[in-house]
Amino acid sequence: MKFMRKFLAILLSLYIFNAQAQQRYELNTGWLCNNIKEVKVDGAQISKAGFVLDNWMQATVPGTVLTTLLNNKKVPDPFYGMNTEKIPDIYKTGNDYYTYWFVKDFDEKAVGNEQVWLQFRGINYKAEIFLNGKKVNAATHEGMHLRARFNITKYLSSTGKNRLAVIVYPPDVVGNPNGGQGGDGTIARNLTTQYTAGWDWIQPIRDRNTGIWDKVTIEKTQGVNILNPHVVTLVPGKRIPNAKQQPATIKVSVEVENPTMKAISGILQYQMAGKTVSKSVTVPANKQFEITFADLAIENPRLWWPNGYGKQDLYPLNIKFLSANRVLDQENLTVGIRQIDNIWNEHTQSMGAYVNGQKIFIKGGNWIISDAMLRFSDARYDAEVRYHKDMNLNLIRIWGGAILERPEFYNACDKYGLLVFQDFWFSGDCNGRWVDPLKKDDQWTRRKYPDNHLLVLTAIEDQVKMIRNHASLAFWCGGNEITPPDDILNPIKNDILPRLDGTRKFFDFSNSDEMSYNTIGGNGDGPYNIQDPKSFWAVKTYPYNSEVGSVGVGDYESLARFIPNENMIAPESDGKVDSVWNYHKYIPYGKHIEPYGKVEDAKDFAMKAQLVNYDQYRALMEGFSNKMWDWYTGSIIWKTQNPWTALRGQMYDYYLDPNACLYGLRKGSEPLHIMMNPLDSMVTVVNNGLVDRHNLMVQAKVYDMDGKDYFYSQVFNSIGASSVRRFFPMNEFLKKLDKKDGVFVSLKLLNEKQEVLSDNVYWLADKDGGYKGLQHIKQAKLEATATQKGKGKVEVLLSNPSGNPVAFFNRIALVDTESGKRILPSFYDDNYVTVLPGERKTITVEYTHATDNLAVEVYGWNVEKQTIGIR
Template structure:
């Protein structure tokens, strides 16, 4: 339980929705307390399915509130999922909370009243997240459910499949939520992957390509809310962030606790201090999700081709961002003179020259233009410092250098036990899915629970869409 809540903290999430009260364990609430994450806590009704005995329901609700109300993480009690509670239930819960915990917000319907919901749950063009009409009532609001299919990395898919064929897509996928007639509509997700990167030749190929779609989409969900912050947008919760079992959809990490493109896209979009571009018109914003103003900062933007060559003069704008706010810097239009595929690199720099955030967009005129990423190979060199233990965790610094002639297209770092070759999980990286230009170097701090590496000897792996697998 602690591991899963820490993964939410590492994504910079500030709230978890405990859907229909699915977790009733003390460890869950304690972990949220310890990690500074608020809890939206549902009761156990919804979808127009209600308990036959309201008095018994209210008695159990009272026990639940009294049992857990000492946890500072609980911020919302919600009566029902996506439906209005019956009048007697609503009145009883309101009276109960007014008596036992009057300081907290009571929400009757998880997708009604002052909040919105109802998805979308399938893949959509990431630019559409920046249009309020995409959401259920034609505006952002506080949105309680949104998500998309998320295929994990290949090794997790093989664990999902067990002794069944993991490729091609078939029965074992269908048994793990790849439901072609469900709200997840995985056919559009698969089409998005193949339109951008071509038809997959293997499970490894499909999963590698899927991670860039995962990253791009999940980052866009949160950046759309950043761009409209307090201008109709006040918050967004995922359906879902945590997988209840091995799955192919609606998750930010998999059941093995291995993170993927969705995790790191969400983490990027939720940075407390963040620089981003609005995909609908390429306006660049600086976002400050902290309680302190950001004064004297500068936003930098540069356009580059896949070889790292400049495509024009860089843009720079000084700005300040009040606490819990967003400020526009400038627009970087996708003009007809630009190559059909290129990079937009953004940096947010503090008044003292410290980089506070960086962000890379691979901009393509048509989805098929993105296929050039896989056709532009590069290579990297890995170096690792000594592994050091501090308490119950260990860490090392992995230095990655792009030794090739093209950008690394979402380079993924992972770790394995040098003795057993088993994955080291859950793994925490200071950054991941790296876009390094030729000659660039990144020093990534990688840490793990010491219990997850019995040999004490880590081996680090770098892989990506356009580079061979390299290990230390």
């Protein structure tokens, strides 16, 4: 009998769990749409089941009008060539051209005390909502950055057959896309994405992102609705990863709503780390209020650390409201236990970031948005954030001219250990920081954008609640290069964030003196163009630089995805460039390509550009790391990704194909890294880790163009935690070598087991500053094999026999044997690798694409392209 009772209890708990698991679902298929000009009736009629939709178009929801038109082949791909010019711009057509009705039929009904909720996570820009002939929203929904939630229980059909109709209007002021940053700037009069009127990295988005752009969800509760949980984790003291930890404190609160006509009593509880915290609660009829739980102490917690400093341990947290042995509602969260603090560094005159009591040297990337047409997916978010992890970065800054990112993005950042620096929706360009002849309004007027300040404050409250529980979210920021107006800024600082968060640093704007005291002058960020790699080591810039960057052209295969064949013309060193390259915002490489030899064609240019890319971003992060805690507390690269097919500032292209920028940056950002200062040839090691490293072998060799090696030095030594140490110079040795052709410098850092912890190969120019040796280097017959190492994992072994020259700058690509195209995304633990004579290197490739038709392609500067099968 005892066994039977236990068995029935288990069955009951499984029933409750499964029933509850079905209480929330997306309306993400089966939508139809039509332009307002084609629809002659109102929403009350459209939303009735009898209204005929025979001539309506299949709609993409979540998505924008432009995405729907593209998916129905009504417009060409705006990311290819100059196709955007073939798509009518809303500024010329008028708003009705992109104003659409969206209709969705779905099955749902409420039984007993059930309550059914319709939730929109994002509509751009205004909307009226109808269900079964009735208007759902009393006031027009307005604002892109704002969720909407409606209790639709009373509107549901008794048959369970329902029709939802939503009319979506574009932003009121769409802006003139006149070539300025944000066009004429007036797009910022709305609470919407500013980049859609065009920027220096994108052409205008013709519909200005109009549509039901984020998830639409139906949720069913049993009377009580749990809303906006808030979890704060306190980790006092200075912690060490992987050590036994002192307790951490968990503070949880949650809003509870009762929309029914009767009070509801029950137990509100949450479970985490095997512990349960409960509270008896009575929720009065038609009331909503916040409930705070008693603090929970977690013994020996598994802590969450930024990438490169420790693991990203996460805990599930489940909140339930139970009454009469029934779960009325529940919410499931994932929580990382960590504490983030900020302490001003008097030496550098910049803010220092601390996690769990440990100072973190910020190595970050600026992020615009995943897709300029808002085609988001969990898989794409995961891949993009993983690339940032693979670059050995520890922070992503979300730029203010786009959105506050979606929860799925923060899930990926939680998973991979990327701290997030989140701007709100303001930019110096549109919001009036500078005089700009391309702007319609003067600075005084633009300074007051957007028009509806109360709407902004409402949206900020809502969006803070949406993402505040993510361990990765580290900093809030008022805006990109400018603060919001005072009547927005002051409530954010003094009310909204202290009340709704209270744990994260708020910077007034992205390059403010409170972040980085800018004694050098200027705007506090940049430069953005190609530079002499030595300058990253020699020139002191802002001590916590929010934007510093360079070029980012992809390789030939990347270019071919969006540049028509007739436009595949290599740019010239004087800046002359094909119209399509220019349209895609090409930044000139100037004379940085010339040292590698005369450019033959676009393919040759793209290959040589990868050498420049690698050198640029390796030098950038090495230069900043070399002055860690002396000149700098961090830097954030402008920018690491593109949501459009732009030819600038990207470590991988829109199609998720990495270029050499990613691997140069990955090399220069290694947590434990050996490098050579180009100013004095000093071999230097940087240790970003939190523990001292002892008995390290520091090794240096030089190779000429024939592959002959010249041993220089190897010494045992150590380096302290979070520090930089200079070991020995190589300048005199390098001067003695015949440098008429240039040489390779090989640096390695090994442990006592002779395992390589870091290796780095530099190619040095000849005495005239060119690379004549590389231009004439002999071919190396690189041996390559590939072995399947489990699902989604391939191991590539590269061997360069003794007596060969250096096998220089080899690109590995996983390809589909049927199409010959690359498998995207693919993740390589190294790429553009150089293999020394007598050396073997193993490269691990991971992928998620489901196919058996795989091969590995390998080619290099002096290595013939080969395609090898996978064993």
